[in-house]
Amino acid sequence: MSLTEELEEFISRFPVYQYAFVTPEQIHFNDSVVEICKRECPHYNTSWACYPAVGKVSKSRARCLKYDGALVFSTVTKLDNPDSRRDRLETKTQHEKLTGIVADQMTGMGLRPYILTSDYCTNCLRCGFPQEYCRHPEVLYPCIESNGIVMSDLLEFCKMDNYMSDDLSLWFSIIFFEDPASIKEHFNG
Ligand code: SF4
Numbered sequence: 001m002s003l004t005e006e007l008e009e010f011i012s013r014f015p016v017y018q019y020a021f022v023t024p025e026q027i028h029f030n031d032s033v034v035e036i037c038k039r040e041c042p043h044y045n046t047s048w049a050c051y052p053a054v055g056k057v058s059k060s061r062a063r064c065l066k067y068d069g070a071l072v073f074s075t076v077t078k079l080d081n082p083d084s085r086r087d088r089l090e091t092k093t094q095h096e097k098l099t100g101i102v103a104d105q106m107t108g109m110g111l112r113p114y115i116l117t118s119d120y121c122t123n124c125l126r127c128g129f130p131q132e133y134c135r136h137p138e139v140l141y142p143c144i145e146s147n148g149i150v151m152s153d154l155l156e157f158c159k160m161d162n163y164m165s166d167d168l169s170l171w172f173s174i175i176f177f178e179d180p181a182s183i184k185e186h187f188n189g
Pocket of ligand 1: 047049121123124125127128129133134135139140
């Protein structure tokens with residue numbers, strides 16, 4: 001069994017909605033994404049997981065390109081009360097727990113994962129940024145968009161849903177990993 005098959009078998013035990021394997025070169029990065037964060041996101045410049053704390057897009061891209069492959073996956077949860085921000089954030093907490101489990105499995109397989117997830121970090125009631133260093137760096141997963149990743153392009157490429165409906169909460173993770181043999185095997189069929 002290849003490493004990607006092993007991973008597929010592992011994630012099939014969990015409520016992962018959709019997933020795909022890509023190479024980092026297939027992911028588009030663009031400074032305009034963080035311009036949207038700047039204009040539209042209330043969390044801009046408020047968290048260690050977000051821009052500008054995560055660093056320039058060129059650096060993020062260079063960091064991601066060092067890896068051999070990436071697992072992109074989503075989870076979806078039906079919301080009883082779509083207007084409740086609390087309920088929506090609770091689904092993010094569940095998504096991040098699952099992301100940590102998948103990443104732990106990758107670590108155990110020697111894949112040295114690097115994790116990005118949707119949106120800002122919700123681990124603490126109030127982020128220590130910028131006065132204190134991150135209190136829980138082991139579960140600080142930088143925001144996908146803050147790294148300049150054009151998620152709409154990536155999801156289209158992966159044939160994954162970007163939006164479903166207001167009462168379905170959809171979250172994403174991208175877990176980069178090191179393993180040349182595995183990814184080559186996957187793309188060569
Ligand atoms: S773990 Fe806490 S301190 Fe660290 S980025 Fe997240 S919210 Fe901020």
